[in-house]
Amino acid sequence: MSLVFAGVASHAPGITARAERADPQLRDAFYAAYRRMAQAIRGSGAEALVLVGAEHFANFFMDNMPAYCIGMGEEYEGPIEDPDWLKIPRGTWPGNPDLSRRIITEVMQTVDVAYAEEWKFDHGMMVPIHFLDPGGDLDIVPVNINCQGPPLTPLHRVWEFGRALRRACDAAPEKIAIVGTGGISHWPATPNSGKINEAWDRDFLDKWTRGDRDALTAYSDAETLRDAGQGGFEIRTFLAVSGATEGASADIWFYEPIPIFAVGCTIGVVNLDSEAAKQAAE
């Protein structure tokens, strides 16, 4: 077993871009939870970070849109946005083409994944990296699930994709952390930016902490759009982590709506020990 850490984290660009406009208490508590996650990843001995994101037409567009794509580059640059706007300096982060190739090859046993040797990170990758690996110590394996241009991959397939990622991680000798990054309910990049359906989020997170496959894969996209906005389609990144850690419970280390960040800010961590305990009991 070489998956040593699994969790989820928010990536909305306001988290860094509009930091000074947030309630300082909420903001600092959220940042502290993000840093705690960074520490936990470091403490796990992880050498690589599989970052499962939902990018925003930075690399993948409707001319050729993969449902799933895994990066296989030697390095990745970002942010694609104006660094002064995002307030994250531009830089490059190391990839690991050999590890990526092995992961892609194994995932392909069950999921027809695309791969990319070129990839420019947008805020969807840069915000988590800014908090979790600012020094570029981890090899990044970026993973994208199309949550932006329908038709979108169905949730039960996302679950299978997560399972495939797990199989691939377990086959690798490297110690690997997996982090899913997306919003829950939110209406970003609309006049309603800042609208958050907290009740929906808390209900979703309750299902997520239980790893409840049936409940998590039951959302229709029409329901998600109505109740959680188009930003809610990014729950796919959370489901991929659940699929990768099937049978495990998880904890929410932080959840608070921070409207100027345009999302209910979330840090969740899977109890990998609980997965082992459940397997031993069966």
Add this chain to the structure above:
Amino acid sequence: MSLYSLQKLIYELNRDPRVQRAFTEDLDGLLANYRLTPEEEAAIRTDDVGELYIMGVNGQILMHFAAWRGFEWDEYIQAMKDGLKKHGQVKGGLYAAVDGGEGGAV
């Protein structure tokens, strides 16, 4: 096809410094590469973020475009609210306004 072309222009502009250079140095030449309606072309030429939003340009690439064109955050949100008042609901894509465009965190 046209909304697709309009979005493709913004997508390429957002990610490619060469396209950004062409935008500032030879906008006519750049626009000739995309099949835009006269209305779409005018909205691009005048940085009309509100109308681009209503036309159905994906919100994420439009947010990036607005920032690149120098819109402050509140100006960008206001431009979409104004566009909604002037032209009515978003005509395509996923980024329709809800609650009449009211609310949000400005």
